[in-house]
Amino acid sequence: MAKVFTTDNFETEVLKAEKPVLVDFWATWCGPCRRQAPVVEELAEAGYEVGKVDVDKEPSLAQQYKIMSIPTLLVFKEGKETARFVGLTSKTELEAALQ
Incomplete structure (x- = not known):
């Protein structure tokens, strides 16, 4: 199941993953x-x-990452954004970005 990220856990769960x-x-x-x-x-x-x-619920995170429309999916590697998908995105595209 997907986790819920908040301003409280974003650094630990995403940026330091x-x-x-x-x-x-x-x-x-x-x-x-x-x-x-x-x-x-x-x-x-x-x-x-x-x-x-x-x-x-987390407008500050949306603002920090300049989310203008949703859904927006970001991939982070070693604490940095490496991919951004705006709108509906296929499982294949997302899997490729996570490799």
Whole structure:
């Protein structure tokens, strides 16, 4: 299951993670976000480090990473953003970015 990232755990869970991490910026009212969610969960179940940031609950994180539209999915490796996907993104594209 995908983790929930907040301002309290983002540094530890994402920026200091040893493996690449996929971060899904989303909101409960966002239709495309709900369609993206099963793909995100599949990646979590496959063993990838995956988590979600609710932009309504964590506006400072959304602002910090310049999230203009959702869903936006970011991949972090060694504390740095290495990939950004805006809109619905396939499992294949996300897996490739996490390699």
